[in-house]
Amino acid sequence: MDLVLFGPPGAGKGTQAKFLVDLLEVPQISTGDMMRAERKSGSELGKKFDEYMSAGKLVPDNLVLDLIKSRLMRGDAKNGAIFDGYPRTVAQAEALDALLDELGREIDRVVSLEVPLHEIIERVTGRRVCLDCGQTYHVRYTPPPQNGECVSCGGTKIVQRSDDTEEVVRKRYEEYKAKTEPVLAHYDAKGLVRSVSGVGSLEEITQRIKEATGVG
Numbered sequence: 001m002d003l004v005l006f007g008p009p010g011a012g013k014g015t016q017a018k019f020l021v022d023l024l025e026v027p028q029i030s031t032g033d034m035m036r037a038e039r040k041s042g043s044e045l046g047k048k049f050d051e052y053m054s055a056g057k058l059v060p061d062n063l064v065l066d067l068i069k070s071r072l073m074r075g076d077a078k079n080g081a082i083f084d085g086y087p088r089t090v091a092q093a094e095a096l097d098a099l100l101d102e103l104g105r106e107i108d109r110v111v112s113l114e115v116p117l118h119e120i121i122e123r124v125t126g127r128r129v130c131l132d133c134g135q136t137y138h139v140r141y142t143p144p145p146q147n148g149e150c151v152s153c154g155g156t157k158i159v160q161r162s163d164d165t166e167e168v169v170r171k172r173y174e175e176y177k178a179k180t181e182p183v184l185a186h187y188d189a190k191g192l193v194r195s196v197s198g199v200g201s202l203e204e205i206t207q208r209i210k211e212a213t214g215v216g
């Protein structure tokens with residue numbers, strides 16, 4: 001199955017994608033995670049990504065396309081993928097359609113997670129992440145362990161992402177409204193979109209996504 005998890009930054013796409021990986025037996029493809037890995041490597045490309053990411057802006061489509069192309073060619077994605085944070089523009093959605101078409105596939109479902117802006121700000125500014133394995137925490141709901149060691153990998157670098165400040169979140173939300181929301185119409189015209197509330201417990205939201213994808 002090829003599933004797009006859609007929604008504003010901070011809607012919980014990444015968290016939910018991780019739950020769905022086991023269920024659907026396809027990998028999560030997060031362009032944001034791939035860009036952060038590139039940035040961490042210190043490469044020229046990573047520096048380029050950083051210019052946009054730290055300003056809350058979208059990385060240009062041509063750079064994103066290169067990333068997604070090489071990721072889709074990896075063997076683990078041969079039966080499908082959960083796209084998290086991609087596509088974020090109509091041009092990216094069209095490019096993804098073309099890439100999948102070459103592989104004899106198409107997007108099967110788009111689940112749109114709906115979360116109001118005030119809740120997004122609360123979530124994102126409280127988010128903390130393990131630099132070693134990507135495990136996320138929230139200072140109020142799922143605080144990092146007091147000994148500072150990540151529950152998943154034991155790493156000790158649990159930090160706030162530099163683009164998780166309120167100022168950058170507001171900027172990212174503006175970008176979402178202007179450039180990303182129109183992607184929904186692209187998929188809606190194909191009858192693929194199911195909207196679910198992204199507010200509630202993690203389990204409740206996973207259940208709603210399962211129902212919307214017809215797998216649970």
Ligand code: AMP
Nearest residue numbers: 031032052053057058059064085086088
């Ligand atoms: P995320 O982790 O998905 O919230 O992405 C973090 C940041 O990476 C975004 O605010 C963008 O600057 C950049 N980014 C991630 N995915 C994309 C994409 N598909 N298109 C453009 N920029 C992206």
